[in-house]
Amino acid sequence: MFEYHGWVTIGVSAADDDETALLDRIVERVRRAVRDFGDIDLVDLRWANGVPMLHFAGMDKHGAVMAPELLELFTRVGTLAPGSYGLLHVWDDQDLQHDNEFRVHRMARGQVTELADTYLSPVAPVIVDVYPEFDTE
Helix, strand or coil, X not given: CEEXXXXXXXXXXXXXXXXXXHHHHHXXXXXXXXXXXXXXXXXXXXXXXXXXEEEEEEEECCHHHHHHHHHHHHHHHXXXXXXXXEEEEEXXXXXXXXXXXXXXXXXXXXXXXXXXXXXXXXXXXXXXCCCHHHCCC
């Protein structure tokens, strides 16, 4: 199973002086990118107190297919809006290198880096007792 949870606060630049018309155009481009992606279980792009925010989450049986596409979408938002910041948490129990851990993709100033998760990992035993791959009895 591939599980993902992400959010992005969308910004034109890190200067915090976003031009409203430019920000509106960027948000529309982000909206189209999300729409074109298609298979997000839960997605919400809205303005809160004058700031555009994107939230998305879901589960998919085929992480090997969806994971790179989801990361590409997350990275695309940062490219479209280089002042953006946010987090994307993913857990793919079929990823042989990281099947017992969440991975975190951090967006800061529109740039995405991958980090280890220290809050929910290792998945077994932090959030589940065990699953067969890790049962050593």
